[in-house]
Amino acid sequence: MNILTRSTRPSKLTIPKCCKRLYKNTINQPKFPFAIHPSSELRETTNVSSWYLCLKALPSEDLYLVGKMFMERFISMLPGQKLIVLDEFSGTKTYASGHLLIAVGSELEGLLYEHPIRGDSFYMPFLPASHVVETVGTGLVHCAPCHGREDFEVGCKFSLPLNLLVDESACFKTNAHPRLAGLSVLGDGNEKVLEMVKPMTLLVEDLKHSYPYDWRTKTPIITVLSDQWFVDTEKIADLAMESYQTVDVIPPNHKPSMLPFLISRPRWCISRQRSWGVPIPVLFRVTDSSPIVD
Numbered sequence: 191m192n193i194l195t196r197s198t199r200p201s202k203l204t205i206p207k208c209c210k211r212l213y214k215n216t217i218n219q220p221k222f223p224f225a226i227h228p229s230s231e232l233r234e235t236t237n238v239s240s241w242y243l244c245l246k247a248l249p250s251e252d253l254y255l256v257g258k259m260f261m262e263r264f265i266s267m268l269p270g271q272k273l274i275v276l277d278e279f280s281g282t283k284t285y286a287s288g289h290l291l292i293a294v295g296s297e298l299e300g301l302l303y304e305h306p307i308r309g310d311s312f313y314m315p316f317l318p319a320s321h322v323v324e325t326v327g328t329g330l331v332h333c334a335p336c337h338g339r340e341d342f343e344v345g346c347k348f349s350l351p352l353n354l355l356v357d358e359s360a361c362f363k364t365n366a367h368p369r370l371a372g373l374s375v376l377g378d379g380n381e382k383v384l385e386m387v388k389p390m391t392l393l394v395e396d397l398k399h400s401y402p403y404d405w406r407t408k409t410p411i412i413t414v415l416s417d418q419w420f421v422d423t424e425k426i427a428d429l430a431m432e433s434y435q436t437v438d439v440i441p442p443n444h445k446p447s448m449l450p451f452l453i454s455r456p457r458w459c460i461s462r463q464r465s466w467g468v469p470i471p472v473l474f475r476v477t478d479s480s481p482i483v484d
Contacts, residue, residue, distance in 0.1 A: 193422045194483045198352075200342045201418055201459065202402070202411045203360065307367070307386050319344050336415035354415055376410060406466055419470060420457040427452060 302313035321340045322331055335345025336354045345352060355366040362370035362379050369386065373379030384391075402411040423430070430452050439445035461470055473482045 191425060192483055193425050195420050195422050195457070196417060196481055196483075197420055197457075198415060199418050199420075199459065200337065200339050200413045200415050201462070203358070203414050203416075317344060317348055337413050339413070342415070352415060356412065356414055360412055375412060418459050419461040419472075420459050423452075423455050423458050 299316055299318050301316050303316060305314055317333065319333070319340070333341045333344055333350075334355070335341050335350050335352050337356070344350070353365055355363055356375055357363050360375050362373050362375060364371040367386075370379050370382055373382055403409065404411055431449075434448065434452060437445075439448075474480065475482060
């Protein structure tokens with residue numbers, strides 16, 4: 191029985207130690223104008239906003255905002271403009287400038303927004319996603335299918351293009367944006383993105399937030415789409431469950447905690463992109479470069 195497969199999935203990549211500076215505490219809050227669907231009562235002066243803790247997907251041509259549908263209402267943001275906001279946050283998240291920072295709308299699904307960097311006539315869709323919650327941020331997030339598990343699932347669901355923006359050295363590729371090519375995603379590239387979105391930014395604020403680090407090298411990790419090796423656990427789920435019944439777990443009350451992994455986990459990734467990792471020996475056919483997994 192062949193249980194080893196090769197598939198493309200988002201995985202963690204350790205950023206090289208040569209990365210100069212890390213902007214771990216920068217948050218960017220731009221506003222996004224969008225084109226209005228003819229059947230909607232919204233107007234072209236309406237805007238939405240989103241938190242940006244990680245800016246690597248923002249300049250891309252394949253930027254998609256994913257908003258879960260919540261209750262909303264309008265408030266006045268600037269003369270002649272409106273901002274859609276979460277109803278439960280309206281009137282509570284204001285700064286001295288008068289800009290409200292929490293925004294999303296139940297009428298956004300199916301509408302288009304104008305790309306904040308690409309400019310006029312470059313429109314992208316609003317897409318719904320169940321993993322977006324109203325308790326964190328604005329209820330509206332960016333979607334980078336090649337750089338996150340949930341984003342990848344949304345990308346597959348809506349058949350979004352899978353264009354990788356970052357190379358193996360954790361630097362921007364040319365397809366991210368010509369002005370960013372070769373810059374570190376957590377260093378000079380991050381600073382350049384902030385500069386590019388400055389004209390439409392509502393707020394830039396420093397704060398503390400969590401970020402994944404490699405526990406061995408103490409360097410940051412980013413998620414990128416890459417080829418990985420998987421064990422097809424569905425094929426051995428029944429055998430694994432039967433064998434697990436004979437295993438003694440200490441303490442015994444922890445034994446049920448493994449059951450969900452054995453029952454519902456569709457695949458187990460056995461490959462990792464780590465500088466300290468051990469290579470997986472694989473033989474490939476000369477004729478078509480396919481792996482020999484028999």
